[in-house]
Amino acid sequence: MTASETPSRQDKIELGVDLLAHLEADELDLAAAIDRLETVTTNPTLTREILDTADKRGIIDREEGRIRTRRGGTFVRFESQVTVREGEFECRRCGTGISSGHFIEFESGELGPFGSSCIRKVVGREE
Incomplete structure (x- = not known):
């Protein structure tokens, strides 16, 4: 998906x-x-x-x-699980218009787009 x-x-x-x-x-x-x-x-x-x-x-x-x-050690690997695409997007977290959309690739599908700071908040790298 x-x-x-x-x-x-x-x-x-x-x-x-x-x-x-x-x-x-x-x-x-x-x-x-x-x-x-x-x-x-x-x-x-x-x-x-x-x-x-x-x-x-x-x-x-x-x-x-x-x-x-309960699944220690599992986290989003930015190098392989996050893709960045250029275009006109709206961040799924904050609703801001963005030109670079970050998408997380999970086994079940793709989640995004997110802005550069929101992607870090969604996966827990920043609060």
Whole structure:
């Protein structure tokens, strides 16, 4: 699936689970996790389904408003998993118009575009 295709509900779940599996932080508060998941969907029911699926698959643990990742060492590799394309884009995180779109390539599909600072926030390299 590419960014130009409309993702199905299941595609969004898989992208969200992949995103959670690649978080660099070992632990996040739920609000920070949801902020990242909003790059996949703003539907609260679907967000809950992504969190439930990630929990059932052993990717995260949820406890007292926090999530902990259980797949240590997995993170987005900028050299191989992030592609940059030139064009007219709108950042999926902040909505700003951008001319260089950063796209994360997961097994389940592509997530983006993001601006240069938002891509780092989405994967957890910056808060």
